[in-house]
């Protein structure tokens with residue numbers, strides 16, 4: 001039980017990587033608050049945890065809303081106890097990747113991916129300081145480390161998350177560790193539309209030395225390591241989990 005006595009708040013827990021992480025944390029003994037902008041999605045993850053015998057709470061909220069971030073922390077503390085762990089998995093990719101996103105599209109991606117990560121972290125900080133051995137794990141991307149076939153807004157938001165992670169790690173040490181994972185293409189609803197195109201998949205897979213896309217559970221395993229006490233001496237890192245994509 002690698003997360004025994006931990007209370008985790010996971011944003012974007014209704015789908016994909018957030019959901020896989022919520023299920024894995026609960027299986028490892030954590031009590032998990034599952035926050036999503038889509039209320040049925042959060043409820044379904046919390047329900048799956050409960051059915052498996054774990055402790056979970058479903059929360060609805062938008063991470064770009066400062067008061068919603070304060071509320072999610074307040075409810076987690078009231079219902080699950082002292083907060084030890086935050087995972088920022090709420091995120092979006094551009095509706096129309098390309099070299100000239102509209103200003104509205106640029107702003108939507110930056111607001112949710114970057115500002116949402118900061119607002120949720122900022123809201124959780126006092127509770128994490130009080131909870132002891134606190135950690136935050138952010139979802140960046142390979143496109144926070146290198147450029148590539150993604151939109152400018154997405155690459156900018158993820159690059160900023162990598163350096164926000166480092167900055168928070170310095171400012172919030174020694175009480176709160178802050179790390180991020182940088183996944184390659186993972187088989188979640190976010191990438192379904194892309195992977196469904198065989199020409200796209202074939203071309204992109206050529207850049208993956210391991211010859212396949214990742215599974216959500218493989219990202220959850222990396223987040224579990226960073227959030228657990230096994231990583232007690234790890235802060236400020238950006239960990240690629242990408243089948244070797246960024247090695248080339």
Ligand SMILES: NC(=O)c1ccc[n+]([C@@H]2O[C@H](COP(=O)([O-])OP(=O)(O)OC[C@H]3O[C@@H](n4cnc5c(N)ncnc54)[C@H](O)[C@@H]3O)[C@@H](O)[C@H]2O)c1
Nearest residue numbers: 012015016017037062063090091139141183185186188190
């Ligand atoms: N799937 C990949 O290949 C991949 C690769 C690298 C990085 N990532 C990053 O990992 C994170 C999770 O991606 P995923 O594949 O699980 O995506 P997903 O679309 O499956 O899940 C994202 C969840 O975030 C929620 N969400 C969106 N906006 C929100 C908001 N404003 N407030 C609260 N919740 C909100 C959505 O409702 C959804 O349930 C994202 O930050 C994404 O950029 C994903």
